[in-house]
Amino acid sequence: MDMTQQRRRLRQRRIALQAMLVMLTAVIIVGAVSSARVNLDVLGLSSGFGFLNRATGWSYSFSLIERSIDDTYARTLTIGAMNTVFLGAISIVLSTILGFAIGTARDARGLGVNAAATAFVQVFRNIPLILQLVFWYAVLIHLPGPRQAITVFDIAFLSNRGLMIPALNISLMAAALVLGFAVAMPFLMRWFTGWETTQRLRAWLVTIPALVILATLMSRPEGAPLVSAPELKGLRFVGGTTVSIELVAMIIGIVLYGSAYIAEVVRGGLQEVPKGLVEAGKAVGLSPRDIWIRIKLPMALRTIIPPLGNQWIFIMKATTIGVAIGFSDLFMLVSTSITQSGQTLELIGILMAVFLGINYSIAQAVNWLNARMQLKAH
Structure with a gap:
């Protein structure tokens, strides 16, 4: 038996062992999930993610967006x-x-x-x-x-x-768009320009504040100041x-x-x-x-x-x-x-x-x- 055949057989054995390990892991997970469901049914508890659509009925201290006790x-x-x-x-x-x-x-x-x-x-x-x-x-x-x-x-x-x-009088959507562009801008400049790192950094430092001000001016409530x-x-x-x-x-x-x-x-x-x-x-x-x-x-x-x-x-x-x-x-x-x-x-x-x-x-x-x-x- 030459070396090529030995390597092929060793590779096949490794693949077979890995497949058996994956199957054994899958069986254990399926068994654990099935056992958990049976135990929950015995206790009268429901399983699944349907509860995510129910209202919580309680509040908490901090949120970046509006919240209420009726939130799901x-x-x-x-x-x-x-x-x-x-x-x-x-x-x-x-x-x-x-x-x-x-x-x-x-x-x-x-x-x-x-x-x-x-x-x-x-x-x-x-x-x-x-x-x-x-x-x-x-x-x-x-x-x-x-x-x-x-x-x-x-x-x-x-x-x-x-x-x-x-705080800036900027809407959440406008702030999210500016943040997304701020993250993507270094990659865009690298792909579409031949600028060096220092040039890209300077462009980023000038562009992002200007975008923040522009987004604030466009999204603030009528008559509201730029900065509250x-x-x-x-x-x-x-x-x-x-x-x-x-x-x-x-x-x-x-x-x-x-x-x-x-x-x-x-x-x-x-x-x-x-x-x-x-x-x-x-x-x-x-x-x-x-x-x-x-x-x-x-x-x-x-x-x-x-x-x-x-x-x-x-x-x-x-x-x-x-x-x-x-x-x-x-x-x-x-x-x-x-x-x-x-x-x-x-x-x-x-x-x-x-x-x-x-x-x-x-x-x-x-x-x-x-x-x-x-x-x-x-």
């Missing part, structure tokens, strides 16, 4: 998914920015800056996230009321009722938009915790940059700022991106702790829906599927970015 379970869970993605996106962006700043400070030679950054990392990385969240929530709910609110240049106000900030600013009237603020206490506490807790881990990732990446390249930059007269931008950061990113992606996924999963303070993310709304409807398996399946889709998308984006950052062989 499908709409309520959609709102929960939107809240989770919204919180996760904000936390990822802010954690990354703060983490890069702290990580750079950790790599600095200045003793004071390095010590402060080290203390930040050690404090916020070693205290459990849920404990930090409860602490910040307790601090925020004990802030003074609207009349004694903490103000920032009379534009933003922080009180025990939330953070009041200015919060104003104190009586015992409450009117105008602008109010960020709930729960959301503020979630952002603070997750950002501080996540940035401490990202800072260590950044510091490790910066220390991996060969010292010879830094010395070469100094030799040609580059300033410390230019060395960081032109040498250290581009080289470090190739090391930073893979573990950074893991931290982004962790931050997204960390949004589930909002149930501890009543933030209406998907996890909390699924938990409440289970209590109200009794559809445990279906709702847990929906929760798992949504987080799988979100985190898989983040992982794929990180893989694409990592591939783009690798040095190309010529």
